[in-house]
Amino acid sequence: MERLFGSVTIKINDKIFVKDPQSSDLGKRIIEQSILMINDIGFEGFTFKKLGLQIGSNESSIYRYFENKHKLLLYLTSWYWGWLEYQLVFATNSIADTSEKLKKAIEIITRPTVQDSAFSHINEVLLNNIVINEYSKSYLTKEIDTENKEGYFVIYKRMIERFNEMINAVDSEYKYPSSLASTILEGSLHQYFLKDHFPSLTDCHEKGDTTKYFTDLAFHTLNAKQNG
Amino acid sequence: MERLFGSVTIKINDKIFVKDPQSSDLGKRIIEQSILMINDIGFEGFTFKKLGLQIGSNESSIYRYFENKHKLLLYLTSWYWGWLEYQLVFATNSIADTSEKLKKAIEIITRPTVQDSAFSHINEVLLNNIVINEYSKSYLTKEIDTENKEGYFVIYKRMIERFNEMINAVDSEYKYPSSLASTILEGSLHQYFLKDHFPSLTDCHEKGDTTKYFTDLAFHTLNAKQNG
DNA sequence: TATTCATTGATAGTATTACTATTATATTTG
DNA sequence: CAAATATAATAGTAATACTATCAATGAATA
Secondary structure (H helix, E strand, O other), X not given: OOOOOOOOOOXXXXXXXXXXXXXXXXXXXHHHHHHHHHHHHHHHHOOHHHHHHHOOOOHHHHHXXXXXXXXXXXXXXXXXXXXXXXXXXXXXXXXOOHHHHHHHHHHHHHOOOOOOOXXXXXXXXXXXXXXXXXXHHHHOOOOHHHHHHOOOOHHHHHHHHHHHHHHHHHOOOOOOHHHHHHHHHHHHHHHHHHHHHOHHHOOOOOOOHHHHHHHHHHHHHHHHXXXX | OOOOOOOOOOOOOHHHOOOOHHHOHHHHHHHHHHHHHHHHHHHHHOOHHHHHHHOOOOHHHHHOOOOOHHHHHHHHHHHHHHHHHHHHHHHHOOOOOHHHHHHHHHHHHHOOOOOOOOOOOOOHHXXXXXXXXXXXXXXXXXXXXXXXXXXXXXXXXXHHHHHHHHXXXXXXXXXXXXXXXXXXXXXXXHHHHHHHHOHHHOOOOOOOHHHHHHHHHHHHHHHHHHHO
């Protein structure tokens, strides 16, 4: 149980921020509005100066919360993974049957995001969009190894580790559970991206298709092993 | 045959460059050295000024070949996909059996890159590294849709389309051939990235593992369909 | 042979970005 | 009320991502 609900309040590594944005009104406005703005103009076009203008605050005040926009992106995406991890744990916790559990997990991970009213200043739908379009930029950097050591990606890694365990529970003989877990998580984001920008490269056009595709992929692979 | 060998000389969309870098000595040095430099310091740290310094040329001269570093990245990655497409077509062309053909295709796409002496000024191994670490930055932009219309991603899309057809030939009933094709291509790059930076998230640590993993995934999924 | 033409190099200049530093002002708390 | 804290305002800096102009060179051509 100790790891269960590990991120309910969605606790984010202290090192990512200078001052906790949850601790003040300005901090919450920074989070709320940065989501809208990054979603709108993209991470490259986004600057603290523009954000300050939008929230009627000053650039220098935003720097008191985050060292730079890269750290802010790490904060937002960590929050997203923590939130998704909570959905995953909550929805699968009571399921005893390992196959049913995995099926549910794949559904949670690959379904389109729906708004969660529990966190009023965060728009999860737009945040999911940001994760689709910007997440890989947060780790495809030359600083990845030091930042990883600092623990900036723990929630993401823990999420995949949980998923990995569920795959393992279904078929302990399967040789690639971690790869399958990371492929489904990353692949799901990618299929949503393709749907919007390179539609000829995906078959997941209708709601539910991405879930069906990955469920099919996982269970044929795992069942085949069990039968073989 | 018309599309076969479509990219042997590795022809890249004219709109990506101002002046064809293949047409001059300086152009080739720009390509050669930019590969070394981006691999070394990363795309974010890379500038035309630094490149000019390294090749003993001037920043302004490089701008006569490429509008900006984003276009240069598009050029390099397009070249890579064209080169890989050539490998794919060449290696699978003579195979009649559809399953054997697909197996070979997965191998070509997921295996580690080896140096090709046919293109002396291009280091394919480093270029593959650049594709792993930087490719997604070339399309995760706000300009994606206009750039896609301009045809900046045709080689990449054609590559996946060929792969898609091979999957289809093995199992025409399978509902997600394009998704499977794009998942394997993108997923393979991702597994190589994980191996180096988040090793706990992958099982592909030894040479050949990535190929085995995706071959297993594809054939269990497709065979299951055929038997079901 | 002289010219002109294309390529490259050198220099300067601009707007923007990504900050840092300092000081002022407002608000909260002891 | 004093002190501490948070935020705002302003200024300044180095680097980036260019654009523009002009000079030097060398090759092709009249």
